[in-house]
Amino acid sequence: MSCDTINPHVVKLQYAVRGPIVLRALELEKEISQGSKKRFNKIIRCNIGDCHASGQRPISFIREVLCAATKTQIMDTNLVQDDAKLRARRFLDSCGGSVGVYSQSTGVEVVREDVAQYIEQRDQLSANPQNIFLSNGASEAVKSILQLISTGEDGSRRSGVMVPIPQYPLYSATNAEYNAYQIDYYLDESNGWDLSIEQLEEALNKCKDKCIPRALVVINPGNPTGQLLSKDTITNVLKFAYKHNLVVLADEVYQHNIYAPDTGFISFKRALYDIGGRISTELQLASFMSCSKGYMGECGLRGGYCELVNFPEDVQQQLYKSLSARLCSSLLGQLTMDVVVNPPKPHEPSYNSFMEEKSSVLEELKQKAELTTKSLNSLQGFSCNPITGAMYAFPRIDLPKKAIEIAKSKGMQPDFMYCLELLEEYGVCVVPGSGFGQVPGTWHFRITILPSIEEMKLVMDYLKEFHTSFLAKYS
Amino acid sequence: MSCDTINPHVVKLQYAVRGPIVLRALELEKEISQGSKKRFNKIIRCNIGDCHASGQRPISFIREVLCAATKTQIMDTNLVQDDAKLRARRFLDSCGGSVGVYSQSTGVEVVREDVAQYIEQRDQLSANPQNIFLSNGASEAVKSILQLISTGEDGSRRSGVMVPIPQYPLYSATNAEYNAYQIDYYLDESNGWDLSIEQLEEALNKCKDKCIPRALVVINPGNPTGQLLSKDTITNVLKFAYKHNLVVLADEVYQHNIYAPDTGFISFKRALYDIGGRISTELQLASFMSCSKGYMGECGLRGGYCELVNFPEDVQQQLYKSLSARLCSSLLGQLTMDVVVNPPKPHEPSYNSFMEEKSSVLEELKQKAELTTKSLNSLQGFSCNPITGAMYAFPRIDLPKKAIEIAKSKGMQPDFMYCLELLEEYGVCVVPGSGFGQVPGTWHFRITILPSIEEMKLVMDYLKEFHTSFLAKYS
Numbered sequence: 001m002s003c004d005t006i007n008p009h010v011v012k013l014q015y016a017v018r019g020p021i022v023l024r025a026l027e028l029e030k031e032i033s034q035g036s037k038k039r040f041n042k043i044i045r046c047n048i049g050d051c052h053a054s055g056q057r058p059i060s061f062i063r064e065v066l067c068a069a070t071k072t073q074i075m076d077t078n079l080v081q082d083d084a085k086l087r088a089r090r091f092l093d094s095c096g097g098s099v100g101v102y103s104q105s106t107g108v109e110v111v112r113e114d115v116a117q118y119i120e121q122r123d124q125l126s127a128n129p130q131n132i133f134l135s136n137g138a139s140e141a142v143k144s145i146l147q148l149i150s151t152g153e154d155g156s157r158r159s160g161v162m163v164p165i166p167q168y169p170l171y172s173a174t175n176a177e178y179n180a181y182q183i184d185y186y187l188d189e190s191n192g193w194d195l196s197i198e199q200l201e202e203a204l205n206k207c208k209d210k211c212i213p214r215a216l217v218v219i220n221p222g223n224p225t226g227q228l229l230s231k232d233t234i235t236n237v238l239k240f241a242y243k244h245n246l247v248v249l250a251d252e253v254y255q256h257n258i259y260a261p262d263t264g265f266i267s268f269k270r271a272l273y274d275i276g277g278r279i280s281t282e283l284q285l286a287s288f289m290s291c292s293k294g295y296m297g298e299c300g301l302r303g304g305y306c307e308l309v310n311f312p313e314d315v316q317q318q319l320y321k322s323l324s325a326r327l328c329s330s331l332l333g334q335l336t337m338d339v340v341v342n343p344p345k346p347h348e349p350s351y352n353s354f355m356e357e358k359s360s361v362l363e364e365l366k367q368k369a370e371l372t373t374k375s376l377n378s379l380q381g382f383s384c385n386p387i388t389g390a391m392y393a394f395p396r397i398d399l400p401k402k403a404i405e406i407a408k409s410k411g412m413q414p415d416f417m418y419c420l421e422l423l424e425e426y427g428v429c430v431v432p433g434s435g436f437g438q439v440p441g442t443w444h445f446r447i448t449i450l451p452s453i454e455e456m457k458l459v460m461d462y463l464k465e466f467h468t469s470f471l472a473k474y475s
Numbered sequence: 476m477s478c479d480t481i482n483p484h485v486v487k488l489q490y491a492v493r494g495p496i497v498l499r500a501l502e503l504e505k506e507i508s509q510g511s512k513k514r515f516n517k518i519i520r521c522n523i524g525d526c527h528a529s530g531q532r533p534i535s536f537i538r539e540v541l542c543a544a545t546k547t548q549i550m551d552t553n554l555v556q557d558d559a560k561l562r563a564r565r566f567l568d569s570c571g572g573s574v575g576v577y578s579q580s581t582g583v584e585v586v587r588e589d590v591a592q593y594i595e596q597r598d599q600l601s602a603n604p605q606n607i608f609l610s611n612g613a614s615e616a617v618k619s620i621l622q623l624i625s626t627g628e629d630g631s632r633r634s635g636v637m638v639p640i641p642q643y644p645l646y647s648a649t650n651a652e653y654n655a656y657q658i659d660y661y662l663d664e665s666n667g668w669d670l671s672i673e674q675l676e677e678a679l680n681k682c683k684d685k686c687i688p689r690a691l692v693v694i695n696p697g698n699p700t701g702q703l704l705s706k707d708t709i710t711n712v713l714k715f716a717y718k719h720n721l722v723v724l725a726d727e728v729y730q731h732n733i734y735a736p737d738t739g740f741i742s743f744k745r746a747l748y749d750i751g752g753r754i755s756t757e758l759q760l761a762s763f764m765s766c767s768k769g770y771m772g773e774c775g776l777r778g779g780y781c782e783l784v785n786f787p788e789d790v791q792q793q794l795y796k797s798l799s800a801r802l803c804s805s806l807l808g809q810l811t812m813d814v815v816v817n818p819p820k821p822h823e824p825s826y827n828s829f830m831e832e833k834s835s836v837l838e839e840l841k842q843k844a845e846l847t848t849k850s851l852n853s854l855q856g857f858s859c860n861p862i863t864g865a866m867y868a869f870p871r872i873d874l875p876k877k878a879i880e881i882a883k884s885k886g887m888q889p890d891f892m893y894c895l896e897l898l899e900e901y902g903v904c905v906v907p908g909s910g911f912g913q914v915p916g917t918w919h920f921r922i923t924i925l926p927s928i929e930e931m932k933l934v935m936d937y938l939k940e941f942h943t944s945f946l947a948k949y950s
Contacts, residue, residue, distance in 0.1 A: 001759055001787070002789075002790060003787070003789045006793060007622060007623055008626060010623055010797045013800065014796075017799075018802075050576055052572070058575050063545050064546065066545045067542050067549065071554075074542065074554065079546075079549065097527070098533055100527040100771075100774055100775045100776060101775050102774045102775060105493060136611055136777070136801070139800065139802060140801065148481050149482070150482055151481070152483075152654065173800040177797070177800070179627065298575040299575055299576060299802070300570075300573070300575045300577060300805070300806030300807075301807065302611070312476070312477055315477060318481060318485055321485075321489075322485045322488055322652070324492075325618075325652070330775070330805040332775075333805060
């Protein structure tokens with residue numbers, strides 16, 4: 001086996017969030033730990049939505065439940081609250097008494113019931129546990145749906161998947177993996193990264209002889225853009241998808257991360273039902289949620305779910321069958337998801353501390369969202385839409401011509417060179433816009449707002465210093 | 476999206492271990508819980524290697540470590556032993572302080588180091604942590620390697636993967652999923668399910684114009700066959716693979732489940748190095764291990780690893796890149812794997828209790844292996860090779876002609892009908908041989924040996940009664 005004979009789709013796949021800049025950051029960390037002297041004494045990781053790695057503390061209640069379910073003797077002590085014990089016990093009773101069992105391929109039944117109830121409360125619409133499956137993070141669920149949609153055909157019969165640009169690279173990576181034709185559509189940066197129907201129509205028109213368009217991906221709140229979509233936009237997008245017979249993949253993993261004043265999260269499902277008529281009973285929608293984001297940030301536990309709306313029964317059965325060969329997702333990931341959708345209630349002993357921890361995380365993120373937007377926009381040649389959701393900013397930077405030329409002469413994307421120099425000189429790790437996609441000739445990077453407020457201030461100071469010297473260097 | 480337009484490879488995929496018989500068992504359980512009267516008052520699940528679901532208790536030390544790492548306050552108490560705290564602390568220190576972080580795509584470094592050390596001790600050969608990646612159970616790792624090998628080409632250029640018959644259906648399911656051409660080779664039932672090189676050559680010859688053979692799967696100890704391969708067999712298989720330039724996938728997840736007297740487990744890697752010469756530095760081998768089997772049976776935690784031997788550096792990089800889009804496997808699954816490869820040492824406080832629990836599980840499995848072999852062979856028309864490894868028996872049954880005709884008139888495989896009737900009448904759930912593959916015209920089923928000794932005795936009594944009445948009914 002050599003690179004010439006392996007699966008060419010694997011070779012094609014790229015995933016910038018873990019690309020060369022991040023590998024260089026790892027090397028720098030090793031150098032520092034071996035005593036190498038730098039201007040900075042640690043790498044500040046603003047490259048990935050890895051909340052706990054950035055210092056965010058786990059929500060105590062989640063860990064209490066996990067702990068009680070893992071080692072049931074804990075339930076005989078006062079180390080965990082009664083409501084945590086209750087959830088652990090209920091989970092164990094429903095799955096055979098141990099977190100070491102295989103669950104059904106779609107996940108433990110009570111968890112799927114709790115997810116359904118959570119969705120019902122969120123949307124004020126009924127939800128059916130049979131239409132929900134649990135997964136190792138949202139990523140696994142996204143991959144399963146895209147695999148189902150991608151027929152593997154070639155030429156003009158390739159399955160087309162519409163993906164926003166900029167996008168979270170899971171989508172481009174998975175399309176490469178399953179040989180789907182990716183139909184890029186640009187988000188409108190000048191209009192708060194909104195989706196424009198004209199842009200969607202244009203993108204679809206352009207690919208007519210290249211594929212059979214089958215699906216449309218939307219990320220709301222946006223990654224890497226950090227924007228919350230309006231209900232009007234969602235409604236228009238759904239109508240567009242219905243008109244063109246596209247399955248909608250709604251990546252809604254940041255549904256708890258909303259910083260826009262006076263606006264709450266509106267799900268694609270809620271918007272779909274509000275349109276009413278045939279679209280609401282016919283449009284096929286898959287919505288994804290995760291334990292890794294929100295206020296919990298439990299990335300390493302790999303919990304996630306997907307709700308299928310209007311999927312034909314037989315298609316659903318094919319999907320569930322395909323999940324069965326991997327047996328089930330992590331039981332502790334499933335249990336984490338259960339706590340997220342069924343948090344302590346006002347009468348329960350953990351309620352107050354849970355709510356305090358939750359609001360404290362979300363309040364701090366909100367402050368950092370404002371701080372980041374403001375600081376970025378104060379830099380010469382930077383423009384950044386306000387962060388109204390998710391955990392990222394995606395500022396646009398005007399780079400000097402000379403920098404662009406030098407980068408190209410080195411075979412680098414100019415924003416890649418910018419991010420690499422920022423890392424080398426200040427230890428700040430961000431991901432170049434080229435990893436997410438951008439309008440040709442524009443340059444961006446994605447920066448997370450996860451480090452502590454103090455660190456975010458430091459990052460902004462570093463960035464200012466760096467940017468000034470970068471401009472001086474390449475002018 | 477309809478079944479006509481989805482990925483046809485997903486439609487083709489089958490996974491019998493979770494097929495219609497198991498779904499019927501679930502229905503029966505519901506009927507019983509709703510008060511329906513049957514000859515039996517519970518379903519005895521002998522269909523899946525789900526240890527804890529069959530009543531096996533978790534190994535305390537594993538759970539202590541998980542618990543301490545999940546809720547670090549536990550480390551301030553006496554609820555867990557010091558050696559458990561030490562492992563939890565070391566893991567957390569190496570991954571950023573929380574089991575909620577993303578690890579590197581290939582897994583936490585100290586775990587990969589511990590895996591390497593475990594392999595070194597097992598094989599008395601060096602192992603490199605860089606050649607090891609952690610996965611959500613062994614299944615995910617197997618799928619990654621098969622995906623890498625399957626080029627997705629059609630016609631005579633399809634990637635061919637040699638798979639034993641009978642086989643664990645993960646392999647046939649994954650080959651269907653990635654459109655690989657499966658080259659069946661029969662195990663020699665009359666010779667303790669041994670691999671015969673003549674059979675391998677014959678299978679390869681037959682498919683010459685149908686595919687490009689690229690890989691060979693071997694399961695040792697065998698699933699569903701329950702047999703341990705001899706070192707001679709392994710050596711010959713490796714030579715065969717080298718001759719035909721095949722990557723070897725060694726499914727060694729049952730390496731702790733050995734019941735053969737006077738024989739220990741010999742890994743494919745050990746056997747490869749013992750051949751020496753060019754084959755030992757050139758043959759590409761991937762070996763899989765899991766937390767779900769052995770004495771631990773932690774299926775739900777989804778821990779596993781794969782060691783790559785002689786993989787070219789660039790191919791390995793492509794594989795690792797493809798893992799990065801799913802970010803990482805479950806951190807608690809990784810930690811479980813860490814405990815399995817780094818169990819308590821003789822001087823540590825948990826050593827005695829750990830060893831007692833471990834031997835007790837393995838000793839009981841050994842007794843059940845003997846009991847099952849003996850009981851099955853005492854039934855008229857049954858023949859069963861001795862269970863020398865893994866957790867299964869795969870007895871052959873002579874079915875009456877009339878039963879075969881009636882099954883066929885119902886559109887069923889005769890062994891499927893046999894297993895269905897066994898389930899309906901006695902509540903014993905086993906999987907028909909047709910789900911694993913078998914020589915045409917022969918009939919088998921797979922039965923696990925996981926229920927308690929009392930239950931296994933009951934299962935054997937039920938089976939005797941059922942079989943006698945089945946023979947009477949169809950004679």
